[in-house]
Amino acid sequence: MRAAHVLRLVTNVVNLSTPLGLAVALAGGARLRPGGAGLLVARGYRLPVPSAPAFTIGNVIVLRLDDAALARRPHLLVHEARHATQYACCLGVVMVPLYVVAAAWSWLRVRDFASHNVFERLAGLEDGGYPPPGRRRVA
Numbered sequence: 001m002r003a004a005h006v007l008r009l010v011t012n013v014v015n016l017s018t019p020l021g022l023a024v025a026l027a028g029g030a031r032l033r034p035g036g037a038g039l040l041v042a043r044g045y046r047l048p049v050p051s052a053p054a055f056t057i058g059n060v061i062v063l064r065l066d067d068a069a070l071a072r073r074p075h076l077l078v079h080e081a082r083h084a085t086q087y088a089c090c091l092g093v094v095m096v097p098l099y100v101v102a103a104a105w106s107w108l109r110v111r112d113f114a115s116h117n118v119f120e121r122l123a124g125l126e127d128g129g130y131p132p133p134g135r136r137r138v139a
Contacts, residue, residue, distance in 0.1 A: 001038055012084065017057055017087040018057075018060060019058070021057030021059065039081060043065075044063075044064075053069070053129075056080045056087070058092065059084050079127035079129075080123075080128075082127075083119065102120075115130065
């Protein structure tokens with residue numbers, strides 16, 4: 001594991017975001033597996049909130065997607081790993097209200113939660129499955 005990944009791992013344990021991620025994943029019935037680079041991947045999340053197909057809390061990437069759906073989104077775990085780094089940079093669980101504000105700002109501007117959300121943009125909109133700003137997701 002690279003030194004940067006060790007630093008992210010330790011930081012997210014100390015700032016309590018990874019323990020929170022573990023609690024959320026287990027409460028949602030997810031199964032934990034090592035994901036590489038100090039990350040844990042929690043598959044099979046079943047709670048209705050949040051509704052996203054994937055989300056990250058600390059070093060825990062929580063997935064609703066099965067293997068086939070994840071295979072169709074090969075860059076999603078890279079996107080989510082960037083969110084893990086954001087948790088380390090934002091003092092852990094402090095990122096949660098900051099993320100909510102950023103998502104609300106994006107919603108107010110363009111009626112979607114990601115296009116103008118600084119966290120999603122820095123994590124890579126396309127890698128996360130989001131359309132670039134100015135283009136809407138087709139339902």
